[in-house]
Amino acid sequence: MPEEAISLENRAERLNEETLIRRIRDGEPELFYELIRPYERRVYSTAFAILRNEADAEDVAQEAVLKAFKHIRQFRGEARFSTWLIQITVNEARMRRRKEHIEIMQPIADQQDDEGNYVPRDFADWREIPSEALERSEVRQKLAEALASLGQKYREVFVLRDMQHLSIEETAKALGVSTASVKTRLLRARLMLRDLLAPGIGGGWSSKLSFAKGTKPW
Amino acid sequence: MVVTCEQLWHELSNYLDGEVSPDLRAAMDEHLRECQKCSAVLEGTRNVIGLYGEDSMFEPPHGFSQRLHRRLEENMPRQRGTAIGWMVAVAAALLIVGSFELGDSSAFVGPQQRSQQAQPGIGVPPGMMVVVAEDGKLFHAGAGCPLLHDKAHLRTMTASEARREGYTPCVQCMKKYLTENAALDADDDDGGELASSTGSTSY
Numbered sequence: 347m348p349e350e351a352i353s354l355e356n357r358a359e360r361l362n363e364e365t366l367i368r369r370i371r372d373g374e375p376e377l378f379y380e381l382i383r384p385y386e387r388r389v390y391s392t393a394f395a396i397l398r399n400e401a402d403a404e405d406v407a408q409e410a411v412l413k414a415f416k417h418i419r420q421f422r423g424e425a426r427f428s429t430w431l432i433q434i435t436v437n438e439a440r441m442r443r444r445k446e447h448i449e450i451m452q453p454i455a456d457q458q459d460d461e462g463n464y465v466p467r468d469f470a471d472w473r474e475i476p477s478e479a480l481e482r483s484e485v486r487q488k489l490a491e492a493l494a495s496l497g498q499k500y501r502e503v504f505v506l507r508d509m510q511h512l513s514i515e516e517t518a519k520a521l522g523v524s525t526a527s528v529k530t531r532l533l534r535a536r537l538m539l540r541d542l543l544a545p546g547i548g549g550g551w552s553s554k555l556s557f558a559k560g561t562k563p564w
Numbered sequence: 565m566v567v568t569c570e571q572l573w574h575e576l577s578n579y580l581d582g583e584v585s586p587d588l589r590a591a592m593d594e595h596l597r598e599c600q601k602c603s604a605v606l607e608g609t610r611n612v613i614g615l616y617g618e619d620s621m622f623e624p625p626h627g628f629s630q631r632l633h634r635r636l637e638e639n640m641p642r643q644r645g646t647a648i649g650w651m652v653a654v655a656a657a658l659l660i661v662g663s664f665e666l667g668d669s670s671a672f673v674g675p676q677q678r679s680q681q682a683q684p685g686i687g688v689p690p691g692m693m694v695v696v697a698e699d700g701k702l703f704h705a706g707a708g709c710p711l712l713h714d715k716a717h718l719r720t721m722t723a724s725e726a727r728r729e730g731y732t733p734c735v736q737c738m739k740k741y742l743t744e745n746a747a748l749d750a751d752d753d754d755g756g757e758l759a760s761s762t763g764s765t766s767y
Contacts, residue, residue: 373710375640379633386629391622400625407628408635415636466573466605489615490622508613509621514581533577539616540608 363427370418378415385428386411388510389435395505396439398494406442410435425516432510433520436502443498464534466541492542496535503528504535565591572602576609641740687742688733690724702734703727709737 366381389410394403414421414431421430493501506517507528514532518525565587567575572595578584579592596603615621688694694703698717703726707718711734721729733739 378636382636386632387624390624390628394622403622404625404628404631407624408632411632412635412639415639464573465570486621493616504616509616511617514583529578529583532581533574536577536580536609536612537573537605539612540605543612543615544604544608 364423367418367421367423367427375415378418381427382411382414382431385431388428389431392432392435392505392510393439395493395509396436396498396502397442398490402442402446403439406438407435410438413438425519428510429512429516429520432506432512436506436520464537466537488543492539495542496538500531500535500538503531504539507532508536567591567595569595569599569602572596572599573605576606579606580610580613688723688738690722690727692723693720694723694726694731694738695720696726696729696731701730701732703731703738704734705737705741709734711736 363381366377370377370381386407390403390407393406393410394400397403397406410431413434421427425433493504496504502521503517506512506520507514512520514525514528517532518528521528567588572579572592575584575588575592579589584592596606692705694705695707695709695712696703696719697712697714698719699714700712702711703721703723704712707715712718723733
């Protein structure tokens with residue numbers, strides 16, 4: 347799609363959102379359903395990617411949407427509404443994680459410094475995107491497992507940047523880290539995921555992924 | 565400029581995000597043409613981004629949207645359902661309270677309500693100043709209530725006078741007024757924030 351078309355579409359979408367938000371503030375709260383509809387899935391998938399649990403993800407997604415509704419007056423319009431909403435979702439998910447001590451033991455990758463080069467472990471050729479692959483639930487399952495195996499800080503950056511399509515600056519702001527950290531973590535997350543998935547997708551996943559046997563390469 | 569494999573991996577992510585200088589990009593392209601390993605890593609990483617970037621990656625469970633909307637509905641300040649629920653609650657409370665007030669003559673020979681469905685509200689302070697429209701059926705907490713249509717013929721009186729004349733409390737603004745006053749006593753959570761911020765200043 348040409349860039350110009352995307353930006354025009356975005357502008358129209360944003361104008362429409364601004365109108366909706368103004369009307370909600372001016373006493374038509376029921377328009378919030380319309381405002382939120384395009385983002386419901388994104389809120390859920392962000393929560394799920396961070397919490398790795400359906401029930402918690404749904405609960406946190408509800409809380410985040412409700413919080414956005416109650417605090418809509420605090421939305422200043424400096425950021426996109428979607429970014430603001432995702433930021434609320436990340437905060438809610440982090441709070442939930444802390445509250446329930448979901449991660450008492452940090453994955454090894456989280457204890458590592460961002461510094462130092464990550465060296466690809468596997469050079470399997472994986473040139474074609476199996477576009478129909480996501481139709482298969484076992485492929486989705488493998489992708490979810492691979493993502494879940496990443497340390498929290500890598501997972502968060504990857505989720506916001508590559509799944510929610512936030513910019514590097516937006517990702518940095520939402521997570522409260524520098525853009526340099528976002529870039530470093532993003533590189534690592536992407537390479538780790540490729541290492542985890544390339545042999546499987548390239549080779550048809552005849553055997554279980556190696557990380558499932560506890561041999562993490564990092 | 566010449567880049568090594570390690571340098572290329574280090575910049576791979578920036579390369580995919582278009583965050584490298586034209587010189588570096590040219591050098592990386594040159595390297596990628598020659599190096600099969602790096603080329604495989606690049607394509608694989610691109611695939612990772614493509615696959616996870618699909619919207620269908622983490623599907624919400626069945627009924628997610630409905631449950632979310634139900635949750636929102638419970639927090640909507642001006643839902644017709646809520647208003648009716650409130651009137652039913654008032655009517656039910658009146659039946660109970662009324663049975664204790666049989667000795668009070670005004671309970672027997674109460675004024676005829678201007679609306680047949682309505683019941684005189686309870687919990688409204690009798691001395692509270694309220695606003696009525698001449699042809700209306702409701703009394704309001706203030707002239708700013710959106711349900712008050714005939715703003716040209718308004719009268720101000722106490723709630724008990726309004727009741728005597730057959731006016732009944734407005735489900736919208738009187739409910740809000742009473743809820744907010746009640747909330748002053750209770751330790752309110754976020755729940756009331758929006759309700760109290762939607763136009764309450766006009767009352």
